Amino acid sequence: YRKVTLQFTEIMTALTSHPCTVQVLDGSEYDLTGLGRSKEACNNGDSASCLDYHVHRDDNDFYLNVCKNVMRKPAECVNLFGGEREVKSSIGYQTADGVCYYMGQLRSGRWSLLDSRRPDAGLKLKYTGGSQCDGDTQRSTEYRFECNPEAGKGEPVAVFGDCDFVVTWETALACPVQQAGFFTFLLWAGVVVAAYLFGRQGRASP
Numbered sequence: 001y002r003k004v005t006l007q008f009t010e011i012m013t014a015l016t017s018h019p020c021t022v023q024v025l026d027g028s029e030y031d032l033t034g035l036g037r038s039k040e041a042c043n044n045g046d047s048a049s050c051l052d053y054h055v056h057r058d059d060n061d062f063y064l065n066v067c068k069n070v071m072r073k074p075a076e077c078v079n080l081f082g083g084e085r086e087v088k089s090s091i092g093y094q095t096a097d098g099v100c101y102y103m104g105q106l107r108s109g110r111w112s113l114l115d116s117r118r119p120d121a122g123l124k125l126k127y128t129g130g131s132q133c134d135g136d137t138q139r140s141t142e143y144r145f146e147c148n149p150e151a152g153k154g155e156p157v158a159v160f161g162d163c164d165f166v167v168t169w170e171t172a173l174a175c176p177v178q179q180a181g182f183f184t185f186l187l188w189a190g191v192v193v194a195a196y197l198f199g200r201q202g203r204a205s206p
Helices: 002-016 039-043 074-082 181-204
Strands: 021-023 030-031 055-056 060-064 092-096 098-100 111-112 122-127 140-146 156-160 164-171
Touching: 002 111, 055 156, 060 156, 074 092, 074 098
Parallel strands: 140 164
Antiparallel strands: 021 030, 055 060, 060 092, 092 098, 111 122, 122 140, 156 164
């Protein structure tokens, strides 16, 4: 029974979240797990995790989560689609004047660097596959997590765009927890090997 329950829990977790840890090619590692909000964390006494992130812009309200689907489906969506079960899960919802749009699908999440030349600048996380927008265009959402060691977890600052949304966010969690360790090791290993070969060549010379 315990084994079956564990497997079921793992399956449900896979359906409602994806890894929030990242390692890029230069060896830099990031852990943004702390940005995701969940009912489990709320039940464990983390009151900040009881609500999804919310950004208001003009007549629009955006409900967001990170590496997880939004926990609570907005009332506008429930009323529009005729019940909570009729509202699809999404990483974000855009509501305004009785309308409701999906901002992206969890399974589409893709990580990349904000600046490929500066791994310490932060990360981007993009979701696609949201509600139809203009013609064949579907809504998408790109988080831009800017590294700021003084910002703590931070919160979304603003949402830009109408179809391709951009969410700006300053957070200490977008700073590398380990930077270029593997490549630094390779560099020093190369130096040691070169010194060894140079030393052998010197000893072999008459």
